Amino acid sequence: MSLIESGKALAQGLMQGAMAKAVALAPDSWIPGGEPDPLIRHQHGSIGKPVSRIDGPLKVAGAAPFAAEFPMADMVYAAIAYSSVARGRIASLDVAAAEAAPGVVLVMSHHNAPRLKPAPLFMSDPKAAAGDSIPVMQDDAICWNGQPIAVVLAATQEQADHAKSLIRVTYEAEAADTDFEAAIAAGTKPSQFMGQPLHDKLGDAEKALAKAPVSIEADYRTPRHNHNPIELHAVTLAWDGDTLRIHDAQQAVAHSAWTLAQVFDLQPEQILITSPYVGGGFGSKTLWQHHIIAAAAARMAQRSVRLMLTREGVYRTVGGRSLTQQHVALGAEEDGTLTALIHRGVTAKTAHNVMPEPFILPTRSAYAARTMLLDVQQVELDMISNTFMRAPGEAVGTFALECAMDELAEKLGMDPIDLRLRNEPEKDPISGLPFSSRHIAQAWRDGATRFGWDARSAVPAARREGEWLVGLGCATATYPYYRMPGGAARITLSREGEATIDIAAHEMGMGTSTAQTQVAAERLGLPMERIRFNYGDSTLPGLVLAGGSQQTASIGAAVIAAYNKLVAELLALAGNDSPLAGLKPDEVGSQDGGLAKLDDPSRHESYASILNRAQRAAISVEAEPPQPLETMHWSMHSHGAMFCEARVNVVTGEPRVTRFLGSFDCGRILNPKTAASQFRGGIIMGLGLALMEETQFDERSGRIMNPSLAEYHVPVHMDVPEIDVMWTDIPDPHTPMGARGIGEIGITGTGAAVANAIYNATGKRVRDLPITLDKLL
């Protein structure tokens, strides 16, 4: 970083610091969420009902169209060739045989690709979405093993695949940094996440640790992971003049449209991305090189293009979660009071992204330790750019922290739940902010009762059933409430009493369209059948990332802003002949298909009546919510208490999870049916993290060795017991609808709960994931 850049960063940091202080000290009423969302009081409407997914019939009939399923005229198919060295340059690339192969219309490589600008990297701009900033086929440089080097377009997929196999390439390989330990030995650097240092200090933790009556220290390791949504990354796209139309699998339609516009030097409006159904994303379905390759090749060939990455292609093109090496040291009084909490370690990223796996995030607000030292260091490797994967930071950070808490509990001779409750903070330990809503103690108590925690033996390896050792373990789950800037929504209300919500949000299976239809119905006082929720289209209002478990809040706040504007405009339209005459917007609410005075519902007029009198067919308003200052005013987090029963076979070492309970405190639950699925889905991915998932990386060549679903093991039916979930359902008074995001919390804490249960079953403490049977023999 140059001196000028460091100066800028410092000034920005100071500004942010001053701003944060002002926001923290401001009165609640100045802050978004200072006045609770009126919907929090609605107890008997459509919110909280276990409504089946509104897109369910389409999905189970196979009639919901995904990105690679839209027909386009004059379409050709793409196949990509990938580099087999990690660093260097392409010495020769012979595509003559591929070009001459039957059906081929184009082979594009750095020899003939159009000039393209670099893709703005995710987090480098509020609208940027690219996973790496490496120029796409602009020169002969190779930056990772698996980098796309050429693409074939042909009339059929079979022809494209065959032609790709005819490409001949040689490299001038250069020495690459692909060995994590060697890179650490050569020196690490401090990490930053979203512009903030991944470093926190409270008092002198090292000194406190040395003086602590009881202490533990341990090292934990977590491997690389891949998202592996079952839908392969795909686009079907075509140019119409200088306008690009993309059917995509996206969790950031507006971001990706803006980013592609930068690459092709166009206006964002010239890129139209739609993505009505997405077959899972988990952080992976942002903008990667295949988008740029398909769009550039389509422009060259003047044909529409379908590019569906192969499963191996996804591993080569789309990054996953990076690996971590974490050190946790805990010091405590005899009664369990934490006097020192140290959580530090190293992760790997690339020179072409800004994503160090931020594993200390969950530790910041976890426990009331008197002193703390949290730090993430990074090294840069020549590998595919790593990225966000479900609960980045928390998923693997809670593994280390919550295993360490279990180790400390045993050394103290305390119950691990009691140890956690003993250290429950009254305010955020690092920021000092009050919590917006924190009922983790209730989640622990309710969960412990339901799970039967009192049956656990404090002594490991005490319970054997036939060939199986049985143990119970627990851990805290946690994930922050986020709401990212840039939201906006449009509400259109018709004379027939039908409402349309338009927002560039996403449905990847979270249940967004269903839950948001429920919320809109409740907010507008209309039945669900009268609501149409439009999403997944970059031309709709709003910049809404389906990430950080923030979509519910982002959509909620945007719709609140639009709704408030709608009410004001309806009152203006209603005029003096209305029962609502003279009322101010804050005196009315929606009820029975119209507006009513809050404390006198007899003063009511239907939307139809208001619009009819005003001779309007419809009214349409669009608004943006205020900046998300609430997260600088309160410490806002969801929590969960995770309980696991694990069995380990004494003959084979095979570990099995036979019972699991997640007891959550995530604010108000909007739809218990889809929410339960979200919680379970996160927990199941956590079982994968605990027991089987690992992207195997050849540290000699920098190549991913198991790029397939046959060799990267994800949980299957037989690995998954019935998973019990419960929740406090206590609304957060400072969030839209009283809800906090639930998409990611399930994967947090789960790894530690499993590891702790396995320890309780066997007396073997495995600190490097995944916990495979060889580590238990």
Add this chain to the structure above:
Amino acid sequence: MSINVNGAPIALPQDPRMSLLDLLREQEHLSGTKKGCNQGACGACTILVNGERILSCLALAVQYDGQEITTIEGLGSADDLHPIQRAFVQHDGFQCGYCTPGQICSAVGMIAELQRGVPSHVTDDLGDEAIAFSQEEVRERMSGNLCRRGAYNGIIDAITESVAEVAQ
């Protein structure tokens, strides 16, 4: 030469390399059958051939001349769901919906296997005429169908509820 797909004959592809999966998706636009790995590891492309479940990504289309194929579109439509499709909606046996057609076709084929007495890894008595329905049998037999969003509990509940109707 033709294949019967959901009761209607369709032409075999010109290219013998074309998989049954690509024939359905790209030539016939029957995109309810999904591609998740194209190498037999995920189960998203499961269809029924003469009532038996197969992975259509591992099947060359030209080998299926004269065979009767049922895809998800042949089981029911969004307006007229098959009982097991209805049960999937009711029990939230899916989230994103991508592996879902494969799960459903696989379940239909799996129930027929139980009725025919085809044993599995967890079957105690290999000589049984028909295999009793149990959660363990179903979980074992459905393990070739991956769901990354983790709707497994709902899938098992949906199959459990609809097994009697499907078996008829």
